[in-house]
Amino acid sequence: MQPALPKEAEVVVIGAGVLGCSSAFHLANSGCKSVVLLDRGPIANGTTPFAAGQTGHLPTDTSMLQFVTYCIDFLENFKQHTGIAIDYRQSGSVRITLSDASPTIRNFFQWK
Numbered sequence: 001m002q003p004a005l006p007k008e009a010e011v012v013v014i015g016a017g018v019l020g021c022s023s024a025f026h027l028a029n030s031g032c033k034s035v036v037l038l039d040r041g042p043i044a045n046g047t048t049p050f051a052a053g054q055t056g057h058l059p060t061d062t063s064m065l066q067f068v069t070y071c072i073d074f075l076e077n078f079k080q081h082t083g084i085a086i087d088y089r090q091s092g093s094v095r096i097t098l099s100d101a102s103p104t105i106r107n108f109f110q111w112k
């Protein structure tokens with residue numbers, strides 16, 4: 001049986017994929033008193049369950065670098081933040097370019 005929805009909330013997040021779940025978690029964690037997370041189906045029924053779980057450092061600017069660094073730190077300490085243990089591993093990846101002019105690859109090495 002579905003739980004009754006509250007009549008009002010401070011924030012309503014629509015879509016319970018990784019972005020919606022993370023947004024709802026961070027809002028509640030930073031003091032938002034009532035957060036409702038809605039989805040048209042079960043939690044994580046969109047693209048999220050298909051992700052390979054890679055968390056690469058491929059920032060395009062300083063704010064993205066800070067965001068990615070925060071996300072990786074959060075995942076490394078997921079149990080501390082949520083009480084739930086996950087099997088998070090950074091296995092690395094190989095990126096191949098056919099041209100040394102690829103802006104994504106050049107950008108990546110500039111940040112390194």
Ligand SMILES: Cc1cc2nc3c(=O)[nH]c(=O)nc-3n(C[C@H](O)[C@H](O)[C@H](O)COP(=O)(O)OP(=O)(O)OC[C@H]3O[C@@H](n4cnc5c(N)ncnc54)[C@H](O)[C@@H]3O)c2cc1C
Binds near residue numbers: 054
């Ligand atoms: C094969 C594959 C591998 C990938 N590997 C990686 C990876 O290694 N690393 C990485 O960072 N990313 C990876 N990605 C990308 C990653 O999966 C997505 O960027 C991420 O899951 C998007 O999350 P989301 O929350 O935005 O969307 P979704 O997970 O798609 O969630 C959207 C949710 O919104 C709900 N919704 C939509 N419309 C409505 C509506 N009108 N009303 C109510 N609910 C609604 C849906 O039901 C769904 O639950 C991969 C993607 C694929 C396909």
